[in-house]
Amino acid sequence: MRTSEVVREPMVLREGLVLTMNRAHDVLASTDVLVRNGRIEAIGPRLEVPEGTREIDARGGIIMPGMIDTHRHMWQTAMRGYGADWTLTQYFVWYYLTWGKRFRPEDIWAGNFLSALEALDAGVTTTVDWSHGLQTVEHAEAAADALEEAPGRFVLAYGNIQQGPWEWTTDHAFRAFVERRFGGGGTELLGFQLAFDVTGDPAFPERAAFEVARDLDVPVTTHAGVWGATNDDGIRLMHEHGFMTPRTIYVHAATLSPDSYHRISATGGWASVSTESEQSAGQGYPPTWQLRRYGIGVSLSMDTSVWWSADLFSAMRATLGADRAREHLEAHARNETVTNHHLRAEHVVEWATIGGARALGLDHLIGSIEIGKRADLVVLKNDHSPAMTPILHPYGHVAFQAQRADVHTVIVDGVLVKDDHRLVGDHLARARRGVDETVAYLMQELGDEAWLEGMHPAIPELSVLENPYTYTEWRSESARWRDRGGPDTSEQNADGGTPKPPSA
Template identity: 70%
Template sequence: MEGPGQPSPSAVVFRHGTVLTMDDTHRVLTDADVLVVGDRIAEVGTGLTAPDGALEVDASGGIVMPGMIDTHRHMWQTAMRGYGADWTLTQYFVWYYLEHGRRFRPEDIRAGNLLGALEALDAGVTTTVDWSHGLQSVDHAEAAVDALRSVPGRFVLAYGNIQAGPWEWTAQPEVQRFLTGLRDAGDDRLGVQLAFDVTGDPAFPEKAAFEVARELGLPVTTHAGVWGATNDDGIRLMHEHGFMTPETTYVHAATLDKDSYLRIAATGGSVSVSTESEQSAGQGYPPTWQVRRYDIPVSLSMDTSVWWSGDLFSAMRTTLGADRSREHLEAHVEGDTVTHVHLRAEHVVDWATRGGARALGRDDLGRLTPGAKADVVLLKNDESPVSFPLLNPYGHVAFQAQRGDVHTVLVDGVVVKRDGKLVGADLAAARSAIGSTIDYLRGDMGEETWQQGMNPDLPSDDDVLDNPYTYTEYKSSATREARESLFGDSSAG
């Protein structure tokens, strides 16, 4: 797919659609138009006049909504799509952290990022945070960025390295030069963060990495509240040292106590909920009850294609399912009946759009209002009997739609998908690059190891169950403390 200079009309108008503005009042307009001029939303209304030469898109029978935003996706792992379908979180740690993550070369990072970026656009995800913790060198980072810049989506490179302590790689001059260059590039479609986790070690070795983030003015995204890996001690250390900020994203946040949620709420951070991941891998039960109780901003993410689907439709419906399942089960334990659910389809659509924009500090994304960036998705599939009747648009997005219904996608006003097909995407090249990576990894491991990798054994000492990080010797049973109830904080309704 060509880069941002790809020819595109200077104006696009979507006609006669159901428009989810996702503005502050969540206006829903029927039989309405959305006019895009340049890289901005110009008008939203009925009977709009478009400039001469504008591309007219028939949105009748469809839903026009903001581009979706994924705040946590390990794009470099897309090369391993489906490989770990039966993994637990422990087996993921064994394969990537302890055994095979270090095998990935820069070209393998590029191949995964390229495929992951195309996959995101295809599903109407116009902004993706690339939680790129496979960057063992700046060469790996350059390869990741090269892939992202070759695809006309919007991305944030969250720079990480699971093969070294964050206090080590953030101190490297070449890494700091790379981060500074990316920060100062002025590329509206490519942001930068730091991505690392906090073990809870009382010595707080991660402090040095937070200081680099502060010095460079970069947000931090961290896996928090992950069973067997990170928990409340890490949150407390971050808070005590003043490193919890409104820009901080806490991924999963599934096994935290009340004090940790209060600290996140008080400091203005946000939680990225990856429900498919949390349900399947074992980070903890999806924390939607807790974040609602403590009024913590929420975004959605899909985590990794090693296991799960690479779209936010699945994220929305599994999030609703998990939250409601808990609500019913908690009521049944007490002999009660739930007659009205608390989490609604409208809420998860907000989390998939405005929620991601809030997490990234981008008020110009995630909404269809004049002046906002023209990241727009049209859901319309006249060939599908599931496309009608369109009665409850939020419910349709959350429970009925899928990537095959993504008809048209704009990023920065540029058409990147039209009539259900990516525009200018060289899928043959992406397939070839991924094929080369798979051939290399399979050959480098050997066939027996490759096959065993789909169900990897634990190391003989079982240390991975307590702390997966190879860069610290700290161990703590606090990451595996007994929960207050089946779901954690039993009062978080």
């Protein structure tokens, strides 16, 4: 969405229930929100507005900040649902070791563009494109093109799973791309991060990539606390070398020790929790209970549409369920009963909005409904849905009752991008054409047999389990344990239990 091509007409959202998500979490009944020149100009009842202002009826609905997804592999959206029955290992095998290498720049564009529209349709106005399919600068150009053409707010988190981060970040072509597309820090609509993982290799080869991030003055987002891939050794190395900062985002953070959580908390880092992914794929149990214990800021994310959708309503619902389930089970094990929930609906709505903005360092611009902030707004309203009435507990309604079909209006930076339940413009037709071409190409590349096997994978050999990062020979301790026969549950400990890894 190039700003030179955008006309920002003044708009007023009339008589909605406003979830401000400001510091006080004010909830304002029957309130108007006036938008002019891309910003929130006024908030209050029965606002007087300039002549020619578009009026949007929000009566019977909720006005909330646009939601923010801090970790999504948008390039994979062309393969929507393909990996529904995958484990994380099978995901690694398909994308890291085999077919992910076949994606062309135009396939990256198609996945990103469709993913962007999917997010906006679900009320997600800002998405971090954790773009680790950028094998060449041409792939990166395609990713950035798609994000600029889509009518939303995005952050390109540049990554390359086929090469060590110490290699691609120091390549002159990468630096030229960054200077060309993001010189001066990017724009308010398209930001930039570096996306790479730290394996825990004592040699710490990732140091070179962190130094590039420091030189460019851009944040790093990293998959941390992922069972069998990235754990405490990586956190310790980052901390000892001074590369943990308040702008660092730790994705999943599900299998870390207290020492690692202390380090993240002490350095002001943020977590991006993908509850549906962690529950289903196997990164580890969703860690919100740990993050709350150590005072680590939380944001929410959806990971990839190869499994799940871009629907943060699902993320909020799943996160509440996972956190509460653990609390109940721990209490039951002590022969106790939970009488009050610690994690409330209000908390996950915060994480899906202003929490994401704070994680990205954008809370001065977006994430709450306050005068002067950029107008990234969502109206939840569906007069045809029995589930949208009555609205008694607004946070509970957003977290447990609402869904993408109830997203009536979406505004990004003062521009109307969804109106009366339909995306504005003809973007979707173009996205479909691009994705159709990508799917046809991939089906031809794989062949019929491999295409079907990919959706219904057999259990892989142990040799592909221990290290998805093919650019390094380093293997984590849990991977080496697995290689010694850990997965064989017939091997028992002396106490009759299954063996445990030396460290987790």
